Amino acid sequence: MSSTTYQSYCVATYRAYDDKADFQKKALGIAVGLTVGSWTDLPEARKAEMEKHLGRVVDVTVHEPDVGQPGERYADIQIAYPDANFSRDIPALLVTVFGKLSMDGKIKLIDLSFSDAFLAAFPGPRFGLQGVRDLLGVQNRPLLMSIFKSVIGHDLPALREQFYQQALGGVDLIKDDEILFENPLTPIERRVEVCMEAAAQAERETGQKLLYAANLTGPTFSLVDQAKRAIGAGANALLFNVLAYGFDALSELSRHPEVNVPIMAHPSLAGAFYPSTYHGISANVLLGKLMRLAGADLVLFPSPYGSVVMPLAENMAIKDALLTRQAADYSFGAVQEQPLSLATSFPVPSAGIHPGLVPWILRDFGHDVVVNAGGGVHGHPKGAAAGGRAFRQAIDACLAGAPLRAYAAEGHPELQAAIDAWGTRE
Template identity: 25%
Template sequence: MQRFAVTYRVFAANAAEARARAEGIALEQTVEVPEDVVPAGYIADEIVGRIEEIGQESEGRFRATLSFSPDSAGHELTQFFNVIFGNSSIQKGLKVIAVDPGAEMMVRHPGPRFGIEGIRRLAGRPKGGMIAPVLKPQGLDADSLAQIAYLCAKAGADVVKEDHGITDQHMAPFRERVEKTAATVKKANDETGGHSLYFPSLAGRPQDIEANIRFARDAGADGLLIMPGLLGFGVVDRIARDPELNMPVMTHPAFLGPYVLSEDTGFTHGMMFGALQRLAGSDISVFPNVGGRFGFTAGECGEIAGACRDPHGPGKPMLPSPGGGMSVDRAGDMVAMYGEDVTYLLGGSLLRHGDRIGEGIAAMRAAIDAAEGRLTKD
């Protein structure tokens, strides 16, 4: 059975310390006992992590690749992630920079159900950057949010997604909001012949989640927006693996920032918002765009987009979805940076258009198309 591999960046004073830390990871991520009490045979030979390679990146920084048995990870995504970086995530000076799931783990966790091509097929946009306006702000009632969704869909938005902060508040309860918004998006599509997709923000207490997933499907939602940092990556996996639901998943980065913001702990940006999201089954990964109100750099955003679309990554390539700092004026720069396989989030700036929000979407569509046309010619 092919083992899966995890590469860690180990911060250590020298090679001997780096190896000692890698040996600690091999035990900590599996048996969690001292080496001298590991039972001989199957546990020592198969379950304990193996150091496959250690090399120095730069002064004080080493790369250590360890392999693990699929038996250790079992069939649950949560345990798979636990082996990748469970207890060791609590230690300083360790950062996950790559995962190679291997053939067996890819059978167990095949990645996105739809991926880039599947989302394009559903949205009826075979090529070009996709546009996803965000329904907000928190505090509007269900009718007001549904009306904004109607205007966005009427204008040809590819994905109409709810803001992650709109959940199950009394102003716009989840079920009322989903029912009304799905109906208005369908109305717009019927009127225009379009294929705008509606992704509500999944809400509910743990005991409500399953019923709310099915309610959204039955009410006409096309996909679901999930916050894995709050609801758990297992919820993403549960939706993506269900052929009866057959719904795409869009993941939001809320609560995940601390996993990537430290230089010497957590995950690289590409790992967290690319590889892990794909392993969980997300089809579209939202992340803060460079130039917005958050601090991601152009390099970090490029790393995320690359990890989302890497043909050699886990499962089908997925759509990166940068949000923040989007405008008609920046469309050319964004197209140059992200190419065509991307979903642009358009947020608060669109609301300045009021009932003429469709004009803002149309202007962005024209700017993106023009920039892509110039890029093709060049």
């Protein structure tokens, strides 16, 4: 294929369930219907012009249930969509590959690959995993984040005290609760001021830097102004409920020259998309590939360990999407692995985490992970500062290759108290 006729495609993979469907025919219907609209009835001369806009069936793999066994008939269908058909933004891509199709029976979007040409329009995470490490000056261990315990109805002194206690425990990041919006008690600029002041106070005790992700909320078209206000008041990170605003809002925020702090993507509303077998968008696409493409420096998602449970395999697929340095490129006719230029995003498995789970988290995620806890910090029998210390001790134990209980017994009373309260799972 000469360079002038080279076509570039983004490739969507769907899982479609149907007892009887001719999946090959369905795949062809998608490839034509969601691109040029009709094909077989076009005159030959027109076909030559339209070919660069025609979707292609890359693969159809049908899974028949074994005779006499329970199970459903489904097919994994891969369709390549020419970049020529959509603008270089996530809404255009999603509307193309899953706009109408999402409503067409039992069908779930389970994977999405971006062409080089499409990727080239996205700078990706401005800081990314390495940039967040550099800001904190922490290169060689998992990071630790804590979440405010309760925030609604609290005033600035109460919030400051909560912040300070968390910071004293040695956490690297503190995030707002995602349900804290603009409010008269703790408006974002004042909140950022008092919390950053508490961070500075704690740093004098601990010698440790800290990022505070203030929740960026409010009207869509004012998000940049709101971010600038928070940053002007001293915010050194932002939390953002991406799915409530669409991926493009994150994409534009992350590339805005004045929104020059790490952005942490919250998975709020993600459960409306990913858990169904038959519908929606799988977690690896929603919370993995698209969050990274849109520029999230850190991505929260439900952990497989605690109260809000996502299966481990889905967690690992998100991790891979956030951390991989390779991507599939579909120059048509051949799939090639090639370097992915986007910076990596920090995975933050969340919910139900206590110090006794740290060995499991590190086994699953390695060291490039943020250990994130709310109740596991604030619920510590000796308070939030002790809760943070217990987590840091658990991380140190893992890095030293020591079993948690043995390490706790060797002069780490905060970890011991945490284990006494919640146990371990090594």
